[in-house]
Amino acid sequence: MLRIACLALLAPVAAAAQPADPLDYDADRIEAVQGVFCEVPTTGQTEAPGTVAGHIELFERIPEFQWLTHVVPAVPGLSFGVKTEATDGTVYGSVVLTLTHPRFAQSGATAQTYVTMLGGASESINAYTFDTEEELAVGTWSFTATQNGEVLYSALFEVVPPEAAPEIASACGGMPIS
Template sequence: MRLCLAFALLIAGSAAAAEPSTALDYDPDQFEIVQGVFCEVPTTGRSEAPGTVAGHVDLFAEVPEFQWLTNVVPAVPGLSFGVKTTARDGMVYDGVVLTLTHPAFRDSGATAQSYVTMLGGASTSINAYTFDTQEELAPGIWSFTATRNGRVLYSALFEVVPPSAAPEIANACGGMPLS
């Protein structure tokens, strides 16, 4: 399991898929937000995150580009998906709790993970998840929710589907789809 944060310079911080209007909820006066999927990229370090299955989140040197602007994610090892945020006013939002909920993992039974992060500032940040182990390939609805002082900053839904339901993405990252 790899939850990822991007650091640019210092910090930058099956069923039918959910409709775009319900897949992403946020205040557009406060943030610009986009969700999507990308092939795994190298990480440059990690930060402790005891509320996650792995106990840490990995860090990117730069914010990865989404290769697909979608909330449909095939369950393929090495595939990453997440949410990019840019604060419209350049404000730094520290002490943000990012909570990821998902169907129960086969081995651990985990259904939620969380860590504290920062959003905003002068550049775009990303909160993403990469499928690293077989147990993480759990089809169903996954959600990213960012809260600060008890207030939801954003919520994004993703639908993780079998590779055959999104073959153009499943086959694109060099991995073989699982059967």
């Protein structure tokens, strides 16, 4: 399920994308970093008809990434996404977030979209949490944030079987530690 938190009062995110990184962003407008974290409680939701669930859940605060990686084991309760912060405090409204992923078995979905905002005086996050078996789709997932047709960021994640990233999979309770 898609989760989001915007405009939390946290310290700036420092990130520099390397050419080989699966994260590309407009460094003139935003700073961005991608990562993985164990599921955290949400405080509500807002309608998002372009998503499988029909809504996105909201975080009270921006979760901390426990792993700065683009490799995500397919285990229930694991979350992954992109944190952003405007370089000059600009608020970017009407940002279309598009998430693409391997075909979900039950719904057949391969893409989900919703409108959000980025920027302002603090960081924002767009994240996805594996809540159902259908969502545990192994393969390449992408997050792309655009405003007026211009890409603010694009991030690739590789969702892998739990045994391919056991240190992350076991930390969130998705795989027994041997």
